[in-house]
Amino acid sequence: MHDALTGISGPIRMMLMCLSLLVSATQVCAVSPGPSPSMRVAPKDSMTAHMSIPKAPVPDIWTLDRGYLFVQGRYVPLGSEIDAVAGLVTLPAEYVQTVHKKNSDVTDSKSAPAALELTNDAEANLEIIRTLRSDGVVVCQSKAAPQTWPLADGGRAVLACLLDPATDSPDLVSDLPAEFQHPSWRRWLTTAAVTPDFAERAQSEVSGWTETISANKAQSVARQRLANFSYPLMLAGMVLVVLSFGQLLWFRPGVKLLAAEGEVPISPETATTRCIALLVMMSLLDLTMTLLAHQAHAMLEVNPIGNRIVSSVPTLISFKLGLTAFAATVLYVARGQKIGQLAAWWGCLILCLLTARWVMFNQIS
Incomplete structure (x- = not known):
């Protein structure tokens, strides 16, 4: 060796x-x-995608601090007060004043109402509050029953399509609730008023979800x-x-x-x-x-x-x-x-x- x-x-x-x-x-x-x-699974509510919203006791008057509410095509900002008995949503005073300042030609208070009407059914209004307290999406339109979707069961897809109405992503379109197969609901996605505060909130909610889908x-x-x-x-x-x-x-x-x-x-x-x-x-x-x-x-x-x-x-x-x-x-x-x-x-x-x-x-x- x-x-x-x-x-x-x-x-x-x-x-x-x-x-x-x-x-x-x-x-x-x-x-x-x-x-x-x-x-990977979707964040937050993915484990409750097919669970019903809990029927927990809710107050007759509740200040909106979570969820996404649309009334007559208008996004309702956080801080609004929902009265289930009267069926009214009272917008924050500072929000109404801001809208008036941005629209200098507004002379009629109807252009920037201080309150929006929900439904005449107190139980339906309580269901709206339950959905919002679970971070869901609620859409109220005239002459139609309010529609409620949990975030994990179509709600995030609605938010994503509101942020980008022209999207043709098959993943997002397939996750939309069944109601959006009707042309009137597809039209609502393009006509609903999307405010900057809504875009900021929804973007943070949707971004993680879309990244999960891509992954x-x-x-x-x-x-x-x-x-x-x-x-x-x-x-x-x-x-x-x-x-x-x-x-x-x-x-x-x-x-x-x-x-x-x-x-x-x-x-x-x-x-x-x-x-x-x-x-x-x-x-x-x-x-x-x-x-x-x-x-x-x-x-x-x-x-x-x-x-x-x-x-x-x-x-x-x-x-x-x-x-x-x-x-x-x-x-x-x-x-x-x-x-x-x-x-x-x-x-x-x-x-x-x-x-x-x-x-x-x-x-x-």
Whole structure:
């Protein structure tokens, strides 16, 4: 052994061996397939999407401090007072004064009324208050029963379409309540008065919901992509495992290579080059499977450092390709040295085991 290593110094031998083990360990740390988490759910009321509004006792007179109320196509601001018995909504005095100041040509108080009429049915008005207290959406129109929608059951879709009446997003349109299939309700979305204070409130409510929809849609696409590529990648992994395992059994550093009668055995340098090539191919397969599984949320990275790397696709690709290229170059340059041959052999073994793990993961998933 001493004679075989005389051509290279101790620090360099140690560096090569550590480099090979580092590359192999990095492949293992960057891939931690685990149970697939469920899709993200909508915020706040998503768990009560199909639950009825609780029939809790409500006061006959209530100050509007949550929910979204529209009366005769007009958004009712927070701070308004709802009288369920009289069926009236009294607007805040400062709000009415602000409307008058913005419209200098207003001379008739009807242009900016201080109160709006609800219904003549006290029980219906109490139901309106119940919905608003649950952060719901209520629309009252003349000669029609008031419509109430919880945020998690069509309410957020109504708010999103009010903010952008021209939207043609199939996700938003499909989540609208059934009433909006009628042309008159579709017309109401484009004619309802949207004030800046409503836009500010609704935007904060809708933004998280739309982001959740986009994330769930992207995850569904990623799951389908993983399902489409899982089988061919599994076959590629099986082939690489067989080739690598055969190469590792046939070539062991320090053991004389044998050949069939009449054949010239290959040199250790050539066998080491084959190990390096297999190492690179298995590393690329590992990178591909990591990207597909992570985007589909089919793997869980428990290593905090690895999790930061996996969370950024450009960072992950740069890190894996850069480290693999660097290690393959160093091992190829040192392929004539015993320590370089040992490092390539062990690196190929660890990547072979990792690839076998991916094959098992694909079969389970």
